[in-house]
Amino acid sequence: MxxxxxxxxxxxxxxxxxxxxxxxxxxxxxxxxxxxxxxxxxxxxxxxxxxxxxxxxxxxxxxxxxxxxxxxxxxxxxxxxxxxxxxxxxxxxxxxxxxxxxxxxxxxxxxxxxxGNQYSIPNNANTLLVGGGCGVAPLLYLAKHLKEAGNNVTTLLGVRSEKDAVELDAYKEYGNILVTTEDGSFGEKGYPTQHSILEKEKFDYVFTCGPEPMMKAVAAYSAQNNIPCEVSLENTMACGFGACLCCVTETTEGNKCTCTEGPVFNINDLKW
Amino acid sequence: MVNLGVKLKDLSLKNPVMTASGTFGFGEEFEDFIDLSNLGGILVKGTTRHHREGNPYPRMAETPSGMLNAVGLQNKGVENFCKDIYPRIKHYDTNILVNVSGSVIEDYVETAAMINELEHIPAIELNISCPNVKEGGMAFGTSCASAASVVKAVREVYKKHLMVKLSPNVTDITEIAKAVEAEGADSVSLINTLLGMAIDAETRKPLLSTVTGGLSGPAVKPVALRMVWQVFNAVNIPIVGLGGIMNAKDAIEFILAGATAIQIGTANFIDPQVTEKVVVGIEEYMKRHNVQDINDLIGALQIQ
Missing domain, CATH: 2.40.30.10 (Translation factors)
Structure with a gap:
């Protein structure tokens, strides 16, 4: 792999x-x-x-x-x-x-x-996409590409409440859609990393975008289970194309621009 | 045809529009957006004797009509520049200037000496005004004696055009300008960023990892214009004006205040094509005002 x-x-x-x-x-x-x-x-x-x-x-x-x-x-x-x-x-x-x-x-x-760069697209793998809050943004287009490459796609969205569980039909086009809500009003109650699917199913790849605490929890789950995991970071930036050096993230190879060398990073390259 | 060409002493620019160091990468970052040969010159990233990782994140905060940065001169050092970057960019049909910074005088001298050997780099901009490094940087540019000492030492090893970038974080910028002129600076560029800070009242924390940082953007333009005008009236060497230039109108204002050339910095982040637009806009202004030669506008401010 x-x-x-x-x-x-x-x-x-x-x-x-x-x-x-x-x-x-x-x-x-x-x-x-x-x-x-x-x-x-x-x-x-x-x-x-x-x-x-x-x-x-x-x-x-x-x-x-x-x-x-x-x-x-x-x-x-x-x-x-x-x-x-x-x-x-x-x-x-x-x-x-x-x-x-x-x-x-x-x-x-x-x-x-x-x-920026892009998420890796494996072939014929069982993939998990975990999104939280506004971080769900890139996952729909990712789900489409993953499905087209023959992957099984499960999207897990973590939101506050039922009213925030939006566009579920769009994700269904490309695979399975699961939701956690903080107040328990829809799907399973809790955070995405507490969803029962993580106990039941074995995934080959994990992709995530959302609040940093959530992504760190997803990264920890992936590391524990030895699953390759890519995260998309959202640092404040001025230019977006590598000129200002403001949006750096600390990696194992020093500071890298989130805008050009990210926003997608493999968790093994981050100092998390 | 109007004449847009200007001279900074021996250094000829096809037009007065340059880019400000730290906002333009090595030029390569902008190749998708503009034709670099349309610019008078480009200032590449601040280069130091040794590799620097820069400051921790967060390094930037948006502020009213501007931004604060605390990048801290992240760069791979002068040897990497000479070996890896210079061969990639030396073919650009524009003046390539390297911004040289350091913590101790020896670092400035060694860096400048190495860049002196690069055929296609006709000038350096000596950065004695970076507010984001702990030692050196701005400290050199805030007293006449230390500014003079670093310029004097670099002048001995650097044989081409020596531009010195001045800090606005001083009581009287004309005194510093005169001190570096006396030690052989060929031109001065001003202003570097103004020291500032931003606070998040909700979290009670500073927005920058370094607490304080350098303010740039239109917010600093009136200060920059004032300083260019003051320095224009104090020294005989050419002045390169910068600080919040967003368009051709701003650029013309700096030229009227006494700048022979201008640098565009923060605006590159918002419109990566702004530099080319400013060149076109200056030409349009000249036609509209029936000015044949851009040099007739330098310092042409009419006080009465």
């Missing part, structure tokens, strides 16, 4: 080396409100989209916000090549993301993309 992983890794590096980064205006097609503070923004490229890999992100320019100076890095939630659209899954946190939540059909959005 490790040899397979290495092969994929090398292929990915070659592929990413040829990926040109772009800065382009997109047109907002629609904004879907998921609950009080989460929404999905579908934006249409004016030129044909380049290849975008699961785990990559965009950096969007927020207009008309007095307090937002820098772009906002956002995970790519889904890519629809037929419609030529990217979907962004956004949580309203500060003024910048609130302004994004006011965008209407036909509005323009300036985007730098595609940024």
């Amino acid at each position: 490790n040899y397979l992983c290495l092969d994929l890794f090398l292929t990915d590096i070659i592929l990413l080396g040829t990926m040109k980064k772009l800065v382009q205006d997109f047109e907002v097609l629609q904004r879907k409100e998921l609950n009080d503070d989460h929404f999905v923004l579908d934006v249409k490229a004016l030129e044909p989209l380049p290849e975008i890999r699961p785990g990559q992100f965009v950096n969007v320019l927020v207009k008309d916000s007095n307090t937002t100076f820098l772009r906002r890095p956002l995970s790519i939630h889904f890519v629809d090549y037929e419609r030529n659209t990217i979907s962004l899954y956004i949580k309203k946190i500060g003024d910048g993301t609130k302004k994004l939540g006011e965008l209407k059909e036909g509005d323009s959005l300036n985007i730098v993309y595609p940024l």
Whole structure:
């Protein structure tokens, strides 16, 4: 399994080396409100989209916000090549993301993309995707790629309450969907790492994105069970393409840029 | 055709637009977005004698109209630059300047001496103003005596254009500018970042791992403009102005205040194509104002 992983890794590096980064205006097609503070923004490229890999992100320019100076890095939630659209899954946190939540059909959005590396895609394996909060963002597009590569996909979402368990049908397209809620109002009560599936089933690969404590718990589960695990980090960044050196994460090989050498890291490379 | 070419003493720039060190990587990071040959020059990352890991995360905080950083000169050292990076970037059809920093004078001298040997690097920018390193850095740039001593020592080994980057974190920047001019600096660039800090009231913690960091972006522009104008009236060597330049209008303001060339820093993070847009915008401004030569605008501020 490790040899397979290495092969994929090398292929990915070659592929990413040829990926040109772009800065382009997109047109907002629609904004879907998921609950009080989460929404999905579908934006249409004016030129044909380049290849975008699961785990990559965009950096969007927020207009008309007095307090937002820098772009906002956002995970790519889904890519629809037929419609030529990217979907962004956004949580309203500060003024910048609130302004994004006011965008209407036909509005323009300036985007730098595609940024960062990608999740590895194994073949014919039993894969587990664990997402929490806004960190579920990259998992839908990852689930699609994993299924297409012949993997069995189980997505496990950890949310606060039933109203936060959104888009479950979308995940079902690509495999099994499970939910934990903190208040027990839906699925199993507790955190994702407490879900009974982890006792029942043996997974070959784990992929995760979400709050750091959750990812650390997922990493600990994976390490204990000797399962390869990749996490997607969300550090504050200024540029998104390796120029500012602000978003570093500590790895076994020193500080690395989360934006260019991540956001996806194998847990063995992190000092967790 | 208007003339955009300027000279920093012996160093010719095809136009006054350069990039600020620490915001432009080694130029390579921007090759997808712009044609580097359209710029007057690029300043590559702060380079030190030895490898530096920089400061711990978090290193950046967004602030009103700007940002604080505490990167701490993360770089692989001058030997790595000469061996690995220089061969990759030396073909760029623009002036490549290396920003040189250090903790002790010997480090500055050794680093500058090594870069002196690189054929396609016509100048260095001596960084005596980094607020994010514990020893050295800004400490050299905040007293006339220490600024003079480091410039004097580097001048002895560095034979090409020597630009010195000044700190705004001083009582009177003109005194420092005069001190480095007296020791043989060919030009001065200003300003480096302003020392600042940001606090999260909810957690009662600082937003930067180092508590304090360097403020950049439009928030510092009025301070930078004032200092460029003051230094312009105090020294005879050319000035490279920077601090919060976001567009061509800002760049023109620095030139009117006395800058021969300008550097664009933080704006590169928000619009990676901003440098090319500023070149075009300066040209448009000149046509609109019927100015044939950019040099006629340098220090052309009309006080009365």
